[in-house]
Amino acid sequence: MDAVRIRKYDPEEDEEAVREIFTMGMSEQVPSAFMHILKQPPTQMVLMCVFCALLTSSKSFLLPILTVTLLLAGIRQLACHITKKYIDSCLESDLGRIADAYLASKDTCFWVAESDGSVVGMVACVPAQEANGGGGMPGCAQLKRMSVRRSHRHMGVGTALCRTVVAFARERGFPSVVLRTSVLMTDAQLLYRHAGFAETRQIPVPNFLAKVLNFCLIEYRLDVTQQDDHRD
DSSP: OOOHHHHHOOOOTTTTHHHHHHHHHTTTTTHHHHHHHSSSSSHHHHHHHHHHHHHHHHOSSHHHHHHHHHHHHHHHHHHHHHHHHHHHHHTTTTTGHHHHHHSTTTTTTEEEEEEETTEEEEEEEGGGGTTTTTTTTTTTTEEEEEOOOGTEEEEEHHHHHHHHHHHHHTTTTSSSEEEETTTTTTTHHHHHHHHHHHEEEEEEEEHHHHHHHHEEEEEEEEETTTOOOOOO
16 A cells, blocks of 8 residues: 555545545444444333233244344334434535535645545544534534545554644644544544543433434544654
8 A cells, every 4th residue: 555645635536535435434334323222221122022012912933023123124224314314414514515614714624545546534624613513612623524444444544634633733723632423433432542532521412312322422632732643
């Protein structure tokens, strides 16, 4: 693999690649979302109650097993629906107008990682008060939209993108970089901790279904004035 080159997003060349990387990266979270839903007590209680009720009434294992199997298929479809809805929302909002959202101000930027002539990763930085749900983080820079192609993970691409955001924040005079990631994204959490970020809090998603299923965001922070140069 050639050395990774981090460069500013080009609206004429990179739009399709960025949309593809984001869509594929988020779609990969469906199995994690499915398992997360299955681990929640309300889900387990419903499945157990349905199974026991049908077993008692039908006196047969076949009907309750088939019913629970259908319910599991429905739960996976729910995970797919939630993920697709989020992807569509992002592609219609900031990722549908990257130049306006991230390149119109000196304090915002969007980068892509290029390897072997192909775009393999992306990341953005904005002032936290301008980011969605940025309350409680005034005066900080926020790392957003980090994603790396599966084929190029664990090769230092994500770390290089993090360093780019941290350097940008330091140059612009921000004291800290903050970010929020889903509780489902365990690989991303490991990457951020490796890059020097520390978890500060967990934030419930303000949505009834998300509350029932215990979905939350994890906030990380890195003090750029004291950050050491982390190595891969």
